[in-house]
Amino acid sequence: xxxxxxxxxxxxxxxxxxxxxxxxxxxxxxxxxxxxxxxxxxxxxxxxxxxxxxxxxxxxxxxxxxxxxxxxxxxxxxxxxxxxxxxxxxxxxxxxxxxxxxxxxxxxxxxxxxxxx
Amino acid sequence: xxxxxxxxxxxxxxxxxxxxxxxxxxxxxxxxxxxxxxxxxxxxxxxxxxxxxxxxxxxxxxxxxxxxxxxxxxxxxxxxxxxxxxxxxxxxxxxxxxxxxxxxxxxxxxxxxxxxxx
Numbered sequence: 001x002x003x004x005x006x007x008x009x010x011x012x013x014x015x016x017x018x019x020x021x022x023x024x025x026x027x028x029x030x031x032x033x034x035x036x037x038x039x040x041x042x043x044x045x046x047x048x049x050x051x052x053x054x055x056x057x058x059x060x061x062x063x064x065x066x067x068x069x070x071x072x073x074x075x076x077x078x079x080x081x082x083x084x085x086x087x088x089x090x091x092x093x094x095x096x097x098x099x100x101x102x103x104x105x106x107x108x109x110x111x112x113x114x115x116x117x
Numbered sequence: 118x119x120x121x122x123x124x125x126x127x128x129x130x131x132x133x134x135x136x137x138x139x140x141x142x143x144x145x146x147x148x149x150x151x152x153x154x155x156x157x158x159x160x161x162x163x164x165x166x167x168x169x170x171x172x173x174x175x176x177x178x179x180x181x182x183x184x185x186x187x188x189x190x191x192x193x194x195x196x197x198x199x200x201x202x203x204x205x206x207x208x209x210x211x212x213x214x215x216x217x218x219x220x221x222x223x224x225x226x227x228x229x230x231x232x233x234x235x
Contacts, residue, residue, distance in 0.1 A: 033222045043208055045226035091160065104151060105224055109160045
């Protein structure tokens with residue numbers, strides 16, 4: 001089974017509007033971390049936001065927020081006030097276990113976001 | 118924030134040559150680094166886990182003699198594509214995790230290396 005599922009291969013949003021990128025995950029671990037990365041056309045992977053499985057509040061980082069619904073195993077990314085520079089691929093990822101740095105990440109297939117002026 | 122440097126960003130080489138890609142953690146120590154391969158418009162595919170001072174752990178289907186990984190220090194891992202062929206052309210990207218309390222949970226990525234084998 002896929003560890004991370006992103007069902008939206010492509011999304012469009014009007015500039016200054018909010019957009020939600022979907023992500024569901026599958027794990028039997030109690031401890032895990034959820035991440036969102038942005039990959040512009042240049043190829044670099046830019047870390048956006050992190051949510052730990054024990055975090056009670058949804059993570060927020062500037063215009064990014066993570067809608068964490070543990071029971072539904074979903075970790076949707078919400079981008080508010082979209083900007084043209086937000087156009088990129090967005091990857092949801094999960095890491096099982098919270099200790100140490102050696103546990104691999106599982107990535108979804110990505111969502112291509114296009115912001116329309 | 119933590120920074121991972123990857124070099125070169127782009128390389129074009131002839132078939133049969135070997136190419137070395139470096140991944141450095143600039144402001145933290147990384148006992149573990151990861152090497153990924155990404156095909157156009159696809160997700161990242163984990164190739165191997167690079168462990169400082171020991172052998173790398175390769176994912177199923179990845180030839181360890183083809184993709185040599187050396188993690189000689191806590192800040193440097195190298196991936197060498199030996200006897201490169203056109204089918205090795207791809208985007209290769211490394212990642213490393215920081216040692217801070219929160220940074221431990223985050224993987225930071227290099228900018229990637231676009232390899233083109235002629």
